[in-house]
Amino acid sequence: MKFSNVAFLTLAALIAQDSMSEASSVAEARVSTPSGIIPETNPQIDRIETNTSLLEPSVSTPEMLMVQEFSPSISASKTGELIVASAVQPLSGSAQFSPSSQQKFSQVLSRTWLALLVETFSNRSRLSSNVNLATANTILAQDINPNEETDSEFNHTITLLNSLLIVAILSPVITMGFFWLLRRLVIREFVAEANRSLNRVDGLEEQINYSSEQSKQLAQELELQIKATQDSIDFLKQEASASRASIDQLKELQLNLIENLQKLQSDFKTQEKSNVIQFTSARNRYNYSNNHQLQSPTSAELEEIFQFDSSPDFIADDYLKQGEALANENRYGEALNCFEKAVKLNSNLEEAWYNQGNILVRLSRYTEALKAYEQVVKIHPDKYEAWYNRGNVLVKLKRYSEALESYDRALAIQPNDDEAWHNRGVLLRKFKRYNEALFSYDKALAIQENKYETWHNRGNVLGKLKRYEEAINSYDRAITIDAGKREVWLNRAVALCKLKRYDQALASFEQAIGLDPTSPELWNMRGSLLQQLGEYSEAIASFETAISHQPNCYEAWLGKGTVLVQLKQYSEALSTYEQAIEIKPEASEAWRHQGLLLEKLERYPDAIAAYDEAIKLQPNDAEAWRFRGALLSKLKNYQEAISSLGKAISIQKELRTVKIAATTDPTSASNN
Numbered sequence: 001m002k003f004s005n006v007a008f009l010t011l012a013a014l015i016a017q018d019s020m021s022e023a024s025s026v027a028e029a030r031v032s033t034p035s036g037i038i039p040e041t042n043p044q045i046d047r048i049e050t051n052t053s054l055l056e057p058s059v060s061t062p063e064m065l066m067v068q069e070f071s072p073s074i075s076a077s078k079t080g081e082l083i084v085a086s087a088v089q090p091l092s093g094s095a096q097f098s099p100s101s102q103q104k105f106s107q108v109l110s111r112t113w114l115a116l117l118v119e120t121f122s123n124r125s126r127l128s129s130n131v132n133l134a135t136a137n138t139i140l141a142q143d144i145n146p147n148e149e150t151d152s153e154f155n156h157t158i159t160l161l162n163s164l165l166i167v168a169i170l171s172p173v174i175t176m177g178f179f180w181l182l183r184r185l186v187i188r189e190f191v192a193e194a195n196r197s198l199n200r201v202d203g204l205e206e207q208i209n210y211s212s213e214q215s216k217q218l219a220q221e222l223e224l225q226i227k228a229t230q231d232s233i234d235f236l237k238q239e240a241s242a243s244r245a246s247i248d249q250l251k252e253l254q255l256n257l258i259e260n261l262q263k264l265q266s267d268f269k270t271q272e273k274s275n276v277i278q279f280t281s282a283r284n285r286y287n288y289s290n291n292h293q294l295q296s297p298t299s300a301e302l303e304e305i306f307q308f309d310s311s312p313d314f315i316a317d318d319y320l321k322q323g324e325a326l327a328n329e330n331r332y333g334e335a336l337n338c339f340e341k342a343v344k345l346n347s348n349l350e351e352a353w354y355n356q357g358n359i360l361v362r363l364s365r366y367t368e369a370l371k372a373y374e375q376v377v378k379i380h381p382d383k384y385e386a387w388y389n390r391g392n393v394l395v396k397l398k399r400y401s402e403a404l405e406s407y408d409r410a411l412a413i414q415p416n417d418d419e420a421w422h423n424r425g426v427l428l429r430k431f432k433r434y435n436e437a438l439f440s441y442d443k444a445l446a447i448q449e450n451k452y453e454t455w456h457n458r459g460n461v462l463g464k465l466k467r468y469e470e471a472i473n474s475y476d477r478a479i480t481i482d483a484g485k486r487e488v489w490l491n492r493a494v495a496l497c498k499l500k501r502y503d504q505a506l507a508s509f510e511q512a513i514g515l516d517p518t519s520p521e522l523w524n525m526r527g528s529l530l531q532q533l534g535e536y537s538e539a540i541a542s543f544e545t546a547i548s549h550q551p552n553c554y555e556a557w558l559g560k561g562t563v564l565v566q567l568k569q570y571s572e573a574l575s576t577y578e579q580a581i582e583i584k585p586e587a588s589e590a591w592r593h594q595g596l597l598l599e600k601l602e603r604y605p606d607a608i609a610a611y612d613e614a615i616k617l618q619p620n621d622a623e624a625w626r627f628r629g630a631l632l633s634k635l636k637n638y639q640e641a642i643s644s645l646g647k648a649i650s651i652q653k654e655l656r657t658v659k660i661a662a663t664t665d666p667t668s669a670s671n672n
Contacts, residue, residue: 224416231414246317253315316346323355332359343375350379354386361389366396384414391423400427418448425457434464452482459491468495486515490522493529502533520546520553527559531566539563554584558593565597573597588618592627599631607631622651 168175323338336359342352357372370393376386391406407424411417425440441458444451459474475492478485493508509526516522527542540563546556557580564573577594584590595610611628614621629644 228416242317249315249317314341314345316342316349316352319345320349320352320355323352327355327359332362335359336363348379350376350383350386353379354383357386357389357393361393366393369393370397382413384410384417387413388417388420391420395423395427400430403427404431416447418444418451418454421447422451422454422457425454425461429457429461429464432464434461437461438465450481452478452485452488455481456485456488456491459488459495463491463495463498466498468498471495472499484515486512486519486522489515490525493525497529502529505529506533518549520550520556523549524553524556524559527556527563531559531563536563536567552583554580554587554590557583558590561593561597565593565600570597570601574601586617588614588621588624591617592621592624595624595627599627604631604635620651620655622648622655625651 319338319342323335323342326332326335326338336356339352339356339359342349343356346352353372353375357369357376360366360369360372370390373386373390373393376383377390380386387406387410391403391410394400394403394406404424404427407420407427410420411424414420421440421444425437425444428434428437428440438458438461441454441461444454445458448454455474455478459471459478462468462471462474472492472495475488475495478488479492482488489508489512493505493512496502496505496508506526506529509522509529513519513522513526523542523546527539527546530536530539530542540560543556543560543563546553547560550556557576561573561576561580564570564576574594574597577590577597580590581587581594591610591614595607595614598604598607598610608628608631611624611631614624615628618624625644625648629641629648632638632641632644
């Protein structure tokens with residue numbers, strides 16, 4: 001920084017000091033009163049206004065940057081001069097300096113040490129050593145009138161400012177450090193303010209995104225409601241048109257009835273006498289026989305005597321209404337007869353075909369019901385109920401692929417039917433398309449979340465996908481809706497066993513047994529779990545309870561024998577296996593277990609015979625081939641042992657190949 005610039009800034013500060021002193025004296029002169037006492041402020045000025053504005057405040061006050069605006073007073077100089085915009089109002093004439101005051105101010109200023117310093121450097125001469133600043137200050141003090149009153153506190157401030165300026169001139173490094181620190185603080189404050197503004201912007205952005213998502217959801221719900229309303233309007237229009245047609249037909253029937261009544265009345269009057277005569281003559285023919293005994297006329301003769309017209313003029317709608325009334329009274333045979341007459345009179349009457357299909361379903365005549373529903377969708381392809389019921393009938397007929405297509409057609413018309421989504425999921429699970437089945441169950445639960453069957457089936461699909469933790473959560477939701485179903489507790493226990501959480505699984509089995517204490521299946525599964533936990537005594541007790549409820553329970557006998565083998569009670573285990581084989585002699589598993597036990601008893605020929613029987617019943621029993629080969633190797637019959645072990649390896653390799661092909665081929669499930 002040039003020394004001349006520093007001197008100029010210092011000179012400006014001193015001018016500002018004297019200007020403020022002069023201005024202070026002028027201000028005191030203006031506010032002083034003749035008595036020398038400043039009057040008190042009007043107390044009404046500080047009173048707070050209590051009137052409220054009639055204008056409503058805005059929702060949010062916009063943020064504004066506070067900047068000082070220029071006042072309208074702009075002084076324009078002559079051409080070539082600058083236009084100066086004043087930020088404050090100009091002083092009045094009384095407040096401006098007088099010429100004498102300006103002259104005095106200039107004399108005082110010219111005698112300051114800084115003015116002498118600037119003058120010395122402007123003449124490009126060295127600073128004279130005989131310039132005594134103290135002398136200059138003394139002269140300045142002598143020239144100033146000691147009678148003038150000055151503000152001592154303000155002078156102290158100016159002195160401090162002069163000292164700071166001296167330090168700034170003599171030590172520019174400190175000055176630069178000070179301004180660098182000040183700049184850093186200002187920048188930090190700007191950065192903090194910018195971060196606060198960004199945080200507010202982020203909050204607003206999140207609110208906008210949330211509002212956008214809500215708007216989309218509301219729009220979707222509104223579209224669904226509009227579509228449902230449109231369907232209702234279309235249905236009402238159809239009903240109204242059908243009602244108008246029925247009213248027209250009723251009017252025609254009324255006219256025909258009046259004409260027939262008039263005709264009957266005239267015919268009755270003309271034929272009354274002849275009918276009486278004919279009736280009398282016919283009666284007399286049967287009063288007495290040749291032996292003068294009383295005889296009754298036959299039915300044919302009575303029909304000849306009394307002849308009536310029993311064929312009223314019914315239309316298709318009349319039979320439809322009559323059939324609906326009979327169906328409500330559970331008189332399905334008569335109702336079906338009415339619907340059949342209705343479609344004979346009007347083959348395009350879809351309601352008659354639809355009700356006919358419903359009655360045929362109740363009568364378990366599914367093939368005929370399918371034909372009726374197909375007539376409905378042929379007349380009215382957008383009738384959702386007919387497609388849905390058609391799918392149910394196709395499931396009864398085990399035509400699952402067609403049933404799935406029918407459910408898809410129903411959902412394309414009415415996507416908010418949880419029953420159709422649920423049934424679709426059941427079919428997809430049957431096809432082993434588990435991910436699609438899970439999607440269908442989720443769609444059903446999004447529409448109706450308090451459906452026990454859907455939560456239960458969803459858990460079964462998750463179990464097939466080996467997502468056991470999610471399956472357990474789904475079972476828990478089903479239990480909260482209906483805790484009285486043994487199957488959900490049973491499936492929950494199986495999923496817990498897959499996760500090796502055996503204690504919790506045992507508790508689920510206990511819940512299932514509490515709901516169905518006579519089920520041998522539950523007692524048998526409980527015994528198997530206790531066997532895995534090493535609770536052999538309780539496991540045997542559980543198997544025996546299953547046998548007590550069902551003496552020919554093969555699984556319970558087999559499980560009990562396995563536990564007895566683990567307890568090394570071989571004699572009892574052998575008799576238990578024999579009992580299992582007696583109940584189910586075609587089960588290769590029981591023969592295989594018996595062979596292992598006979599091998600432990602060192603009855604090797606009997607063990608080989610048991611293995612051979614297991615292989616005879618199931619040639620692909622790899623376990624039986626492996627145990628047989630191991631025993632033959634132990635007996636040093638190596639050639640047959642190698643053959644048996646090779647057969648076991650071949651079977652296991654084929655099973656792995658089939659399993660891999662089933663998991664990779666997406667069309668393999670459709671054959672099941």
